[in-house]
Amino acid sequence: MRQATITRDTAETKITVSLNLDDYSTIDIDTGIGFFDHMLNAFAKHGRFGLVVKADGDLQVDPHHTTEDVGIVLGQCFKQALGDKAGIERFGTAFVPLDETLSRVVIDLSGRSYLVFDAEFDNPKLGGYDTEVTEDFFQAFAFNAELNCHAAVLYGRNTHHKIETLFKALGRAMRAAVTLNPEIKGIPSTKGVI
Numbered sequence: 690m691r692q693a694t695i696t697r698d699t700a701e702t703k704i705t706v707s708l709n710l711d712d713y714s715t716i717d718i719d720t721g722i723g724f725f726d727h728m729l730n731a732f733a734k735h736g737r738f739g740l741v742v743k744a745d746g747d748l749q750v751d752p753h754h755t756t757e758d759v760g761i762v763l764g765q766c767f768k769q770a771l772g773d774k775a776g777i778e779r780f781g782t783a784f785v786p787l788d789e790t791l792s793r794v795v796i797d798l799s800g801r802s803y804l805v806f807d808a809e810f811d812n813p814k815l816g817g818y819d820t821e822v823t824e825d826f827f828q829a830f831a832f833n834a835e836l837n838c839h840a841a842v843l844y845g846r847n848t849h850h851k852i853e854t855l856f857k858a859l860g861r862a863m864r865a866a867v868t869l870n871p872e873i874k875g876i877p878s879t880k881g882v883i
């Protein structure tokens with residue numbers, strides 16, 4: 690099974706993430722930030738990823754360090770769990786609606802880190818979560834997983850809906866990209882390495 694467990698311990702946060710690409714029977718998220726837990730649960734559930742996240746961060750400062758650092762460690766887990774990426778689809782696209790909102794995420798597990806993020810949030814706070822750190826999470830995730838991610842809210846009104854559809858679409862696009870396809874022999878790149 691493709692899996693990884695990584696702990697990152699800094700003066701700002703102590704984070705452990707366990708990721709399983711092939712068995713999603715265990716999803717257990719505790720970051721201390723309620724809305725962020727909701728988002729990571731949605732990502733794992735709709736991406737069909739086994740995911741355990743334990744984060745103990747400096748929430749007395751603000752939620753920024755914890756949110757961004759979970760993105761770093763989750764990205765590292767995908768990179769490690771994917772190994773040489775032999776036999777995977779590599780590309781993934783997902784559109785996810787929630788009532789009036791529609792979001793799209795497109796992934797290429799290219800080994801090249803790049804994020805294009807196109808979303809604006811009217812509401813700066815959702816409970817203890819700062820909505821602007823959504824982009825920081827996606828940035829940290831894309832750079833540490835070494836993937837190309839294009840994430841966009843195509844339209845919508847409600848900030849909760851916008852962010853939730855981005856996380857669900859990220860989960861579903863990542864699921865499509867990591868899927869093993871028996872028709873794909875070896876590493877899916879004309880270069881032979883990704």
Ligand SMILES: [Mn+2]
Nearest residue numbers: 727849850853
């Ligand atoms: Mn919700």
